[in-house]
Amino acid sequence: MAFWDGLSPVVQDSSLLLALLAPIVLLGGALLRGYAPWAVLRALLWRSRVAALVFVALIAVSVGLGVALLAQERALRQGAARAADGFDLIVTAPGSEVTMLLATVYLQPSDVPLLDGAIYAEIARDPRVTLAAPIAFGDSYNGAPVVGTIAGFVDHLSGPLIEGRMFADHREAVVGARADVAMGAELEPAHGTGIDADAHAHSEEHYKVVGRMAATGSPWDRAILVPIEGVWEVHGLAAGHAEGAQDALGPPFEPTLFPGTPAILVVADRLVDNYALRAAFTRSDTMAFFPGAVIAMLNGLMGDVRQLMSVMALVTQTLVMAGVIAGLVILMRLFAGSLALLRAIGAPARFVFAVVWAYAAGLSVIGAALGLLLGRGAADILSRVISARTEVLVQANLGWPEVHLVAGFVTICVFVGLVPAALALRRIVVADLRA
């Protein structure tokens, strides 16, 4: 076991695949050695082409379903985790971590209480903190979230902009990579989001798009990021800066003139500091959480569902396999005359056995291979739909778990294929010859 654990994952995965496929190769080799059953197989396949196609399709669909589910589920988890990259530690008013996670990381609209200027100042002042970015969501433009923040957050999330420049004025905006607004466009934000958004709430206020962020694979790619001062002003609130410096942009803010923010992203350089900060801001008036940890917890809760899915996929495949085997046994009647002829003219029992087995194994292998492709395609389509619906970039790829599942399934099929082969040998040759 120590040896196995010491191997690299790729070596482990490919060894497992080989171990799963080895029985097929060994069995096939043992049964077919010294024979050339291809003409007979070709004839039987053609004779039963409709049934064979149905079997292959059944196997392909059931395998494809399992593969797609597995790949999709993993992609979803990876996508959700990737979308939370960069959101190290979030501080909000006390409440539900899941709600805050959805609102902050995935920009799902929700009404949440605000943190005041004193708390922001306390966080920003902390020597362990390298970035304390307010995240003021709640407004929208054409259904896309308009979020007030500071330039440091844009840098943190996007890195270098792919177009234009950083906002330098309360009325400028930087948009996400996939936001449906052009550079230089003037936007009129609405208060609230979705169908309840009040389009005329801020009728006199406009933002001008001056930059575009790199893609992050998260809902932030559709967001419009503006200086938080702009959001406050649009709502007729103080703009965070003392008289005489009203046009200033970004921190430090004047705590008494800080109207509030629903969430603050906190970034610290050292991991231990992250934990210390979480501890420090978990108190009666604030809540601090790691989005990654909340996602992990949710994944843990989903673990049972995942297992259920796997079991269901397996049950489906087993049922399909049972159906196919039953079908094969019935099909043997279609082959009975030919197989009896072969045995009558002196074909060894192993030859006839190998022919029937190769027929069943061939259908399983072809069906499973098609299923792998089908599953890949289905997962691709599902990914696109989910990506479009949730704005979380989900990219399903075939991974080792799917390959192992299919290899295991094929191996089982190939062994079950011994059943019709054995039944074919039990038929009475002279009776089938007379038929």
Place this chain on the structure above:
Amino acid sequence: MPAPENMELSVKGLIVTGAQRRKLLDLPCLTLAPGQSLGISGPSGAGKTTLLHAVAGLIPVNTGAIQWGDTDLADLSDAGRARFRAAHMGLVFQTAHLFDELSALDNAAIAAGFAPKHARAAIRDRAREHLQKLGVQASTGRAVATFSGGERQRISMSRALARSPAILLADEPTASLDRAAAERLGDDLLDFSRQGGTLIVVSHDPSVLARMDTVLRLADGQVMQ
């Protein structure tokens, strides 16, 4: 060409019983020298096919003995009898059981699939040779599904001869053929016999039976004299 083996057929006290112990065949004694031909006739249900199956080792023999030369079929296992048929016998069945999906050549050479690798090419060569000799177009890859009854019997015959057997067993090979085709197939059978093969043909056809060295008449599983 038939192998120059001592393949004398010797059947003694053979009794074949079917369902409910019904006696299908009772053959006290039958011998057939190598290179001899034997015709078997009799009404439908007389046990002709049963006799052919028995001497081919296709049905287990409980009572009596069937010997081909020094080989007693009862001493052989299923696999041993299959090997014996593969090595020494050509069989033409009442129903040809051709692979309709394959060409005439693939059908005639079907035994190549389970023959030792070194023997495969020879089987195909002889299959082609016999098809040509029997007047079946072997060059086309056309599936045999659409071939006429006569052609199918000839393919079946080529299949039986492709391994150069010493023994040829044919069950009503001319049954579904017209006069001319039956005549030609009769010639082919006689050719095999003339070249030293041991031949047993089940037939209702007087012209075929007339050309056999001996004719055995069966009725109700018994030999008629």
